[in-house]
Every structure is written in C-alpha cells, then in structure tokens.
Amino acid sequence: xxxxxxxxxxxxxxxxxxxxxxxxxxxxTHLELETQExxxxxxxxxxxxxxxxxxxxxxxxxxxxxxxxxxxxxxxxLLKDIRYAIRGLFRSPxxxxxxxxxxxxxxxxxxxxxxxxxxxxxxxxxxxxxxxxRHIEPxxxxxxxxxxxxxxxxxxxxxxxxxAYAESRFSFRAGDDxxxxxxxxxSPNFFSVLGVTPSIGRGxxxxxxxxxxxxxxxxxxxxxxxxxxxxxxxxxxxxxNLNRESFTVVGVLPKDYRSIHGYGMAPDIxxxxxxxxxxxxxxxxxxxxxxxxxxxxxxxxxHLKLSLGTIVQGWRxxxxxxxxxxxxxxxYPLTGIEKMRRDGVPVELTVFLALLILIALLxxxxxxxxxxGLLVARGMNRTREIAVRLALGAARSRLIQQLLTESALLxxxxxxxxxxxxxxxxxxxxxxxxxxxxxxxxHLHLDRPLLYLCIxxxxxxxxxxxxxxxxxxxxxxxxxxxxxxxxxxHQRAWFRRALVVGQFALSFVLLISATLFLRGxxxxxxxxxxxxxxxxxxxxxxxxKSSYSSIRAEQYFERAIVEIRRLPGVRxxxxxxxxxxxxxxxxxxxxxxxHKVQLVYATRVTPGYFGTMKxxxxxxxxxxxxxxxxxxxxxxxxxxxxxxxxxxxxxGSLVYLPIPSNPPIKIIGVVRDSKYGTLGExxxxxxxLPISQHDRALTLxxxxxxxxxxxxTAVRQLLASLDPRVPIKIxxxxxxxxxxxxxxxxxxxxxxxxxxxxxxxxxxxxxxxxAYSVARRTAEIGIRMALGATRIQVLRLILKDATKLxxxxxxxxxxxxxxxxxxxxxALPAGMKVVDPLSFATVGGILAIVALMxxxxxxxxxSQLDPNIALxxx
Amino acid sequence: MRKQKDEPIxxxxxxxxxxxxxxLLFGPIHGHAIAKSIERTSQDVLRVDHGSLYPALQRxxxxxxxxxxxxxxxxxxxxxxxxxxxAGRRVLVTETSKWECLSEAIARILNPNRExx
Numbered sequence: 004x005x006x007x008x009x010x011x012x013x014x015x016x017x018x019x020x021x022x023x024x025x026x027x028x029x030x031x032t033h034l035e036l037e038t039q040e041x042x043x044x045x046x047x048x049x050x051x052x053x054x055x056x057x058x059x060x061x062x063x064x065x066x067x068x069x070x071x072x073x074x075x076x077x078x079x080x081l082l083k084d085i086r087y088a089i090r091g092l093f094r095s096p097x098x099x100x101x102x103x104x105x106x107x108x109x110x111x112x113x114x115x116x117x118x119x120x121x122x123x124x125x126x127x128x129x130x131x132x133x134x135x136x137r138h139i140e141p142x143x144x145x146x147x148x149x150x151x152x153x154x155x156x157x158x159x160x161x162x163x164x165x166x167a168y169a170e171s172r173f174s175f176r177a178g179d180d181x182x183x184x185x186x187x188x189x190s191p192n193f194f195s196v197l198g199v200t201p202s203i204g205r206g207x208x209x210x211x212x213x214x215x216x217x218x219x220x221x222x223x224x225x226x227x228x229x230x231x232x233x234x235x236x237x238x239x240x241x242x243x244n245l246n247r248e249s250f251t252v253v254g255v256l257p258k259d260y261r262s263i264h265g266y267g268m269a270p271d272i273x274x275x276x277x278x279x280x281x282x283x284x285x286x287x288x289x290x291x292x293x294x295x296x297x298x299x300x301x302x303x304x305x306h307l308k309l310s311l312g313t314i315v316q317g318w319r320x321x322x323x324x325x326x327x328x329x330x331x332x333x334x335y336p337l338t339g340i341e342k343m344r345r346d347g348v349p350v351e352l353t354v355f356l357a358l359l360i361l362i363a364l365l366x367x368x369x370x371x372x373x374x375x376g377l378l379v380a381r382g383m384n385r386t387r388e389i390a391v392r393l394a395l396g397a398a399r400s401r402l403i404q405q406l407l408t409e410s411a412l413l414x415x416x417x418x419x420x421x422x423x424x425x426x427x428x429x430x431x432x433x434x435x436x437x438x439x440x441x442x443x444x445x446h447l448h449l450d451r452p453l454l455y456l457c458i459x460x461x462x463x464x465x466x467x468x469x470x471x472x473x474x475x476x477x478x479x480x481x482x483x484x485x486x487x488x489x490x491x492x493h494q495r496a497w498f499r500r501a502l503v504v505g506q507f508a509l510s511f512v513l514l515i516s517a518t519l520f521l522r523g524x525x526x527x528x529x530x531x532x533x534x535x536x537x538x539x540x541x542x543x544x545x546x547x548k549s550s551y552s553s554i555r556a557e558q559y560f561e562r563a564i565v566e567i568r569r570l571p572g573v574r575x576x577x578x579x580x581x582x583x584x585x586x587x588x589x590x591x592x593x594x595x596x597x598h599k600v601q602l603v604y605a606t607r608v609t610p611g612y613f614g615t616m617k618x619x620x621x622x623x624x625x626x627x628x629x630x631x632x633x634x635x636x637x638x639x640x641x642x643x644x645x646x647x648x649x650x651x652x653x654x655g656s657l658v659y660l661p662i663p664s665n666p667p668i669k670i671i672g673v674v675r676d677s678k679y680g681t682l683g684e685x686x687x688x689x690x691x692l693p694i695s696q697h698d699r700a701l702t703l704x705x706x707x708x709x710x711x712x713x714x715x716t717a718v719r720q721l722l723a724s725l726d727p728r729v730p731i732k733i734x735x736x737x738x739x740x741x742x743x744x745x746x747x748x749x750x751x752x753x754x755x756x757x758x759x760x761x762x763x764x765x766x767x768x769x770x771x772x773x774a775y776s777v778a779r780r781t782a783e784i785g786i787r788m789a790l791g792a793t794r795i796q797v798l799r800l801i802l803k804d805a806t807k808l809x810x811x812x813x814x815x816x817x818x819x820x821x822x823x824x825x826x827x828x829x830a831l832p833a834g835m836k837v838v839d840p841l842s843f844a845t846v847g848g849i850l851a852i853v854a855l856m857x858x859x860x861x862x863x864x865x866s867q868l869d870p871n872i873a874l875x876x877x
Numbered sequence: 878m879r880k881q882k883d884e885p886i887x888x889x890x891x892x893x894x895x896x897x898x899x900x901l902l903f904g905p906i907h908g909h910a911i912a913k914s915i916e917r918t919s920q921d922v923l924r925v926d927h928g929s930l931y932p933a934l935q936r937x938x939x940x941x942x943x944x945x946x947x948x949x950x951x952x953x954x955x956x957x958x959x960x961x962x963x964a965g966r967r968v969l970v971t972e973t974s975k976w977e978c979l980s981e982a983i984a985r986i987l988n989p990n991r992e993x994x
Contacts, residue, residue: 009939029908029956035954036951061928065929068929068932069931069935
C-alpha cells in the first residue's frame with residue numbers, strides 16, 4: 004500500500020499555501036534553534052543569526068527543492084503527453100477522423116444491435132430480481148379465475164407471490180375520440196409480484212383484490228399517457244371511459260417499462276379483474292389467465308413442479324368433469340430461449356438475431372483491425388523520429404508512455420463518439436411506431452458488460468498497435484542514419500497486409516450473407532400463403548360488453564356480414580377471431596386421445612370463412628349456421644392434423660380442446676394447409692372452431708372481385724353507419740402481409756448495412772496500406788524511374804501488389820463464406836440453394852473493383868513522382 | 878550477500894537519507910536536532926548541509942519512510958517531529974548492509990595490503 008501512502012502525502016500537499024506555511028515555520032524554528040546554539044557558544048545575537056542563516060543557505064532554494072518533492076511529476080508528464088497526443092492527432096486530421104469514426108461506428112453498431120436483441124429477447128420484461136419469477140402453467144394451459152384463486156389460496160410455501168394476467172382489448176372513449184386499445188386485466192398484486200412501481204401514482208392495492216369490490220381503477224402506460232394526455236402531470240384521479248365504464252387513473256408506468264409479454268409488445272392500460280369487464284369471470288371452465296409466480300430462492304424447478312402437482316390434483320377432485328387440465332405443471336422463466344420456444348417465436352428469427360450479434364462483433368473486429376493498421380502505419384512513419392529521440396537520450400519508458408497516451412486518447416474518443424451513436428440509435432428505435440394490432444415499443448438499455456467488452460477490445464487493440472513502433476525501433480536502433488528502403492518494407496508491413504486480407508475476407512462473408520438474406524426475402528415474398536391475399540380487406544371490430552350483450556353482439560355481426568356482402572364488388576364476407584400472419588396468435592393444446600397432445604394453431608371462424616379466404620375444403624363439410632344453435636361441438640382441422648393424428652382419416656374423430664365445458668369435439672371437415680404465423684414456417688397443425696357467443700372482438704374478412712382498395716372506404720362507411728361508437732381498424736390483407744415480411748426486410752437491411760460498413764472499413768484499410776507502401780517505396784520508385792521504368796510500369800508494379808492482397812482476401816472470404824452459408828441455411832426458406840455462384844461472383848467483383856479503386860489513388864500518386872525528388876527522399 | 882555485491886550500489890546520492898533514517902532510530906526528533914545529532918555522532922567529521930536537510934526529509938516522507946507530526950521544541954516553538962515508520966526501518970536495514978558492502982569494497986581497493994596483514 005505504499006502508493007496509497009504516497010497518494011495521501013501528495014493529496015495533503017495539494018494545499019500548497021498550507022504546505023508552504025508549514026515549511027516556512029519549520030525553517031524558522033530551525034534558524035531560531037541554530038541561533039540560540041550559536042549564542043550559547045558565545046556569539047553575539049547578530050552574529051549568531053548570520054551564522055545560522057549561512058549554515059542553512061538560501062531559504063528560497065530550499066523551498067524550491069522541497070516543492071519539487073511535493074510535485075505530481077507523473078501527472079505533469081501525463082498532461083504533457085496528452086497535450087502532445089492532441090497536437091499529434093490534430094496534425095493528421097484524416098487519420099484521426101477515420102480512426103475515431105471507425106471505432107465509433109463499430110462500438111455504436113455492436114452495442115446497438117445487441118441492445119435490440121436484449122430488448123426483444125433476452126431481458127424483455129421489466130421486473131425486480133427476475134431470476135425469481137416463473138411462468139406457471141398447470142395442465143399446460145391458461146387457467147380460469149376460480150382456478151387462480153384456488154392456487155393462490157393453496158399457500159404453497161415455495162411461492163412468495165402468485166399473480167395472473169390476461170390480454171384484452173377495450174374500447175376507450177374520450178369525448179368523440181373512440182379507439183380500440185389493448186390492455187391487460189391483471190390481479191391487483193400483479194405489479195407488486197413483478198416488483199414494478201409506477202413512476203407516477205401507485206400500484207393496485209390489495210383490497211382491490213377482494214371479490215365483489217369491483218375496483219374501477221386503471222394504470223396506464225407511459226406512451227398512452229403521452230399520446231392521450233400530452234404527459235399532463237395532473238393525470239392522477241382523472242376518470243377515463245373504458246367499455247362504457249368509468250375508471251379512475253391511479254398510476255402511470257415508468258417510461259422504459261417492458262411489458263410481461265416481451266418482444267416489445269406494450270399494452271396501453273392495466274385494470275384489475277372485475278366482473279364488469281369480464282362477465283364470465285367466475286366460470287371455472289373458461290381459461291384465459293396466465294400465471295406468474297415469485298419463487299422462494301433455492302427452490303428447484305422439480306421441487307416446485309412436485310408441490311404444485313399435488314395442488315393441481317386437488318382441483319381435479321373439485322371439478323372431476325374438467326378435462327382441460329392434465330396433472331402436468333409447466334414452469335419456465337419469464338425471458339430467454341425457453342420462453343421464446345414456448346411462445347412459438349420462429350427459430351429463424353432467433354438464429355438471425357444471434358447471427359446479427361456475431362456480425363456486429365465482426366464489424367467491431369474489422370474496425371479495430373483498421374485502426375490497428377492505421378496506427379501501425381503511422382508508427383512506422385515515426386520510427387525515424389523515435390530512433391532520433393532514443394539516440395538523444397529519451398527514456399524508453401517515457402516514450403512508451405507517450406505512445407500509449409496517444410492510442411488511449413484515440414480509443415477514448417472512439418468509444419465516446421460510439422456511445423453517442425448508440426444513444427442516437429436508441430432514441431430513434433424508441434420512437435419507431437410499428438403499425439400492428441398490439442402497440443410495439445422497444446426500450447434499449449445500454450448493456451454494461453457489452454460496453455465494457457467493446458471498451459476493453461478497442462483499448463487493448465489500439466494500445467497494442469500503438470506500441471508496435473516503440474518495440475520495433477529497439478531492433479532498429481543501430482540502424483539509425485542508414486537509409487531504410489526496399490526489401491525490408493515487406494517483412495515489416497506483413498502485419499498490416501494480413502489485416503487488410505482479413506478485412507476483405509470478413510467483408511466478403513458479410514456481403515454474401517446479406518445477399519443470401521435478400522434472396523431469401525425475395526423467395527419468401529413469392530411464397531404462397533395458402534389463401535388469397537390480393538382481394539382481401541380485414542376489419543377488426545371490437546364490441547364492448549356493457550352495450551353489447553351476447554345476443555346483441557351476435558346480431559351486430561350477422562347484420563354487418565349481410566350488409567357488407569351487399570356492397571358492390573364484394574364477393575363474400577366472413578368473420579374470424581385470429582387473422583393469419585398477424586401478430587396475434589392463439590395456440591391451444593389439442594388432446595386427440597391416446598395421449599396425443601400437441602399445441603395447435605386455433606381460431607374461430609364463421610360459416611363461409613374458407614370460401615372467403617379461398618382455402619380449399621378437402622373433405623367433409625364447412626360449418627353451418629345452426630352448428631352452434633344445435634349445441635354440437637364440431638371442428639375443422641387442416642391437412643397436417645389429419646395426417647399426423649388420424650392417418651388421413653380424421654372425419655368423425657373426436658378431440659378435446661380447452662374451451663368452456665370441455666366437450667368432446669367432432670371433426671367435420673379437413674381443409675388445405677396455409678400459413679398461420681410466418682411465411683417461412685413449416686406446415687403447422689391448425690384447428691378451426693365455430694364462432695362462440697363470447698366473441699365480441701371479431702375480424703371481418705371481406706373478399707372482393709377486383710382490387711380491394713376501392714371497396715375499403717365503402718366498408719368503413721358502412722360499419723360506421725351501423726354504430727359510430729364501435730372502434731374499428733380496417734386494413735388491406737396485403738398491408739398485413741407486409742408486416743409479416745418486415746422481420747426479413749429489417750434483417751437484410753441490417754445485414755447489408757453492416758456489410759457495407761465492413762466494406763467501407765476494408766477499403767479505408769487497403770487505401771492506408773497502399774498509401775503507406777508507396778510512401779515507403781518512394782526512393783525505390785525513384786531508382787526504378789532513373790533506370791528507365793515508365794510511369795505505367797510503376798503504376799502496374801504498385802497495383803499488382805494491391806491485387807495480390809485483394810485476391811487472397813476474396814479467396815479466403817469465399818472459403819469462409821462456404822461454411823457460414825451452411826449455418827445460415829437454417830434461417831432461410833426451405834429449399835433455397837445457399838451456395839449461389841452468381842452472388843459469389845458479384846460480391847467478389849464489387850470487392851475487387853472497390854479495392855482497386857482505393858489502391859489506384861496512391862498508385863497514381865506514386866507513378867507521378869519526379870525521379871529527381873524521389874531519389875533524394877531519404 | 879553475494880547477490881548484493883553484484884548489484885551496482887547507488888549510495889552517494891542517498892547518503893544523507895540513510896543518515897537521517899539511522900538518526901531517527903532512537904526516537905522522533907525535529908529537523909535541527911537531526912542535523913546536530915549527525916554532526917555530533919560523526920564527531921563533526923560529517924557536516925550536514927542544513928539546506929538539503931529539509932528537501933531530504935520531505936522526500937523520505939513522500940516515500941513513506943518517515944512520518945511527521947507537529948510538536949513543541951525545547952525552546953517552546955512549534956516544530957515538526959519526524960519518526961521512523963516500519964517501511965523506513967526495513968529500508969534502513971537493507972541500505973545499511975549495502976553501504977557496508979560498498980565501504981568495505983572501497984576500503985579494499987584503496988588499501989589492498991591491509992587485508993593480507
């Protein structure tokens with residue numbers, strides 16, 4: 004700890020005035036004591052004083068020498084080095100600008116892309132101590148409110164808190180403004196179990212949980228508050244109208260709150276359970292609730308499953324007829340791979356985003372290599388300066404300190420600008436409004452470990468490459484004064500040349516991947532979704548419960564369908580709860596007997612739906628209007644279900660699905676497969692059920708004879724005339740499909756963006772290498788020209804060198820790309836040829852042209868040298 | 878021992894430092910008393926340059942070999958009393974042995990016959 008003591012000493016001496024005073028006093032005492040001593044020897048007072056002063060010498064000089072001891076010598080050196088480094092960087096603004104921008108772009112892009120990945124997938128839910136939280140699915144299914152209450156009252160000691168939530172839609176009204184908003188109906192302890200406190204106001208109180216209290220309170224999202232109330236701070240206590248009921252705002256969620264649903268989905272409002280909102284809340288057979296539990300530390304998943312298992316069995320004894328819940332209890336974390344798998348996130352999206360991070364890191368490496376190259380080149384040009392300074396007696400340690408300072412300054416600037424880039428990107432992403440049925444927001448957090456990794460990498464690489472000249476000169480010390488030309492340029496520049504080759508190889512891989520994704524996208528956009536996209540209009544209609552009873556809702560939809568069909572140009576109209584290729588999914592576990600239980604896509608449709616969508620009915624019959632009235636439980640399945648479960652013999656078979664009263668359901672028809680979640684998906688099992696009385700949110704699918712855009716307004720006007728207070732969202736099917744293609748578009752955009760960035764960096768790299776090489780070979784060029792070489796020959800000489808580098812880079816990149824595309828194949832539409840000679844050739848050609856253009860500039864300069872001057876250059 | 882002989886001994890610069898440390902071995906005293914003590918103990922052979930005494934003391938304090946505290950001198954003036962720290966004690970031991978090696982070696986060179994006697 005000696006340095007610590009020294010620091011303390013120096014800090015004490017920072018107060019120069021006091022230190023000076025103390026020293027003065029000390030010297031005064033010394034003089035007095037000495038004078039006294041001299042008097043005792045027998046001198047007069049005056050003589051004694053004089054003698055004492057003489058013995059001490061020059062007081063000012065002593066003070067001066069002492070102050071030197073107090074000095075922060077290393078600090079002064081550091082300041083001097085920084086000043087020197089800044090001057091040096093200003094002297095070569097091109098070098099500084101390129102280096103800082105390279106580093107900044109790389110740091111910004113890497114942290115930004117990872118930030119998106121993190122916000123969407125890894126840590127997509129706001130919660131305190133998220134490691135304790137688990138999703139719980141008894142019987143592999145969503146549960147009913149009574150079931151939730153039953154589980155809560157079981158008081159499992161392993162569970163610290165159990166909360167429930169259900170997605171829903173509300174019609175929100177403020178004056179004439181009518182809008183369908185999304186929200187979660189939650190148990191009042193929802194936010195306390197999550198550990199989230201609203202930024203304004205409070206969370207729900209526990210007495211809002213008491214049954215029969217009918218709490219009329221609401222917590223709104225920050226975006227909703229901003230959008231609807233202009234972020235008015237007086238929001239608390241305001242009464243808002245949801246589904247024609249009044250709700251008092253008690254809180255606003257934090258700005259960067261990430262909802263429990265993850266993936267950037269951001270519901271507008273949160274309300275506690277009440278029978279006013281959910282009429283059949285107390286029906287034990289109706290399951291829409293998801294459960295989250297805060298689990299005691301140290302409780303293993305298997306133990307939790309076991310203890311919940313006995314409670315689940317208790318429920319079955321209470322309701323022996325309820326077939327919906329098996330004894331199996333699923334427990335999984337709120338975020339991460341497991342959750343993504345359960346939510347049915349397409350594998351390709353995950354692969355793609357993981358790939359993107361890899362690419363971002365590659366770009367970071369390229370940028371670092373670039374800056375390393377530039378620094379080494381710069382250092383090489385300074386070997387002479389360094390050698391002179393060493394010869395003049397500069398300490399090597401001081402020299403290294405100085406070089407380190409310059410590199411560190413560069414790294415520091417790069418990281419700072421990079422963070423600014425990142426923040427700009429985060430603001431941009433936060434403001435992106437994606438038009439989808441559920442509001443979508445991304446809140447990027449700066450990922451600390453990643454930032455540290457970037458800073459570490461950038462710093463280490465710049466420091467190391469900055470140091471190279473210092474070490475290299477040590478070997479060359481004796482050579483001072485000799486002309487350094489010719490052959491040794493090659494052996495010394497190998498490092499830079501290797502870097503450039505590596506950069507070109509990496510850029511090649513990036514660009515090949517980007518073209519591959521573009522081709523995949525192209526192919527995807529031609530994939531047949533299995534239904535007619537060109538002639539479809541979708542209209543999402545949300546009826547609220549207070550003004551629409553089940554019967555009135557049924558009447559509304561019947562009338563809407565009949566009236567729309569009368570419009571000119573309309574071929575057919577039908578209703579569906581979940582439109583394919585949208586953001587909403589409805590998956591349920593289907594029990595086909597003999598323990599064949601699997602998750603299937605599910606949706607409810609009106610009779611005639613398959614006709615409207617032009618999905619061919621292969622066997623059996625369509626739903627009929629009286630299917631529901633007869634109380635018969637029937638379903639239509641797709642080919643995949645028929646094949647995998649019933650050996651193509653599905654008609655008349657029985658299945659069980661988690662729907663009210665859980666009856667055996669008879670399969671009455673088989674339709675052709677179509678795409679449900681994404682265009683790229685493999686054939687998925689799907690089941691269609693008839694519309695139920697509970698469906699107040701229905702999407703009307705309108706099929707037209709010709710281009711549907713003209714009919715859009717007519718449909719809108721007609722629906723408005725039926726009931727102007729009903730919120731409606733109307734869209735062309737083609738527009739929805741564009742949304743489904745969005746991930747692929749973003750993918751290829753990001754890939755080609757990073758690929759171009761990589762190419763740019765590599766180009767800068769090759770320009771640097773060639774410029775440096777020409778500078779080093781000035782004398783050589785002079786000799787060649789003096790001996791009769793023409794300018795063209797000189798030009799060719801230099802370009803030949805560049806061509807060699809680029810060719811090695813492209814060949815290396817092709818070999819690397821051959822491996823990479825095999826991995827990428829996972830994320831591409833099935834049956835796509837991954838190794839495409841045309842794209843390899845194109846990318847290679849572009850790389851070669853760009854590289855040679857970059858090399859041409861210094862080569863041309865070299866060929867224009869005046870041999871007279873060139874010969875004397877060194 | 879052998880190893881220390883191989884090392885170049887850079888003592889002349891630090892001679893005053895060594896003497897100060899040695900003087901402080903007997904307990905904390907102030908600057909003037911240090912100078913007097915060195916002169917007295919060397920029987921006035923060594924004259925301490927009072928001017929270089931104080932920078933030397935500051936140097937030692939910075940290196941953590943001595944610590945200083947304000948106290949009252951014999952003539953009732955405020956004076957800084959220096960005391961040897963544990964680190965200072967360790968340095969004193971190693972420096973003393975180095976110095977002994979050096980002086981022995983110099984003595985042998987200057988007076989080669991003495992050893993044979």
